Amino acid sequence: MYGSSCNLVITLGNNNVNGFTLNPSLGEFILTHPNIRTPEHGDTYSINEGKYTKWDEATKAYIDFLKLHQEGGKTYASRYIGSMVADVHRTLMSGGIFAYPVDSENTNGKLRTLYESFPMAFLCEQAGGKATTGAKRVLDIVPRSIHDRCPIFLGSKENVETVEEFFEIYSNNLTSAFR
Structure with a gap:
């Protein structure tokens, strides 16, 4: 960076x-x-909220939860730079979650699995965090081509586990291949 x-x-x-x-x-x-070491939990989220209307219901519900949920009297803070490296670096150091989910224009996700999602997921997991598509560990994906794409939620372990809970609740409504 x-x-x-x-x-x-x-x-x-x-x-x-x-x-x-x-x-x-x-x-x-x-x-x-x-x-x-990534903190177990963070109070910052990083996502391009301009895509909100194009997200699946699980992602919308999770972000709505973050906007309304308070811990210790304060709500989650949105910090989105628009650079995966910079956003993930902040998440790695301070905790929270970085997300680039599927949307109606990018039904397989936007970030390339092999050279964007895998390296950042590996780095995050090695620092004690987690990385998921919402329902599947990112590093368990088997790419079919060099330019495959996938959704990603990565960061603090507790934050990522909360994302997984939302995807489990909404799993009947998801059509993504990443379930």
Whole structure:
């Protein structure tokens, strides 16, 4: 991720995720965030709400729940940058959930399974989070082609489990191949 600083987050597996920050004067990445762990629960959600009318009922109900649900006197905060890398980085570090669900224009999802969803799902799971399509673990998908797409909800374990509960409730109304 590149912004006011240039960050590199990497995992080699073994439930260990490390974050490095570029030191421009040295031209090297320095370990600044060792052993990143995603909080079990977060109060931030990241989704393009401009697509609300095109979502399935489970996704609408989940986002409505987040907008109305209070924990400790405060509601969930919406933070959507529009860059998967930046949105997932914030979710990884602070908790909450990132979502890019299916919609009526993108019935298989919009993000590519192999080179967008899989890497971020793996990173998230290695940091203690979860990643789902709503009803299926993202990393359990078997792609049929290099450009296959899938829906994704990833982030804090408890937040993702709540998404799965909504999809279970609405499962009779879903037509997605990702059930």
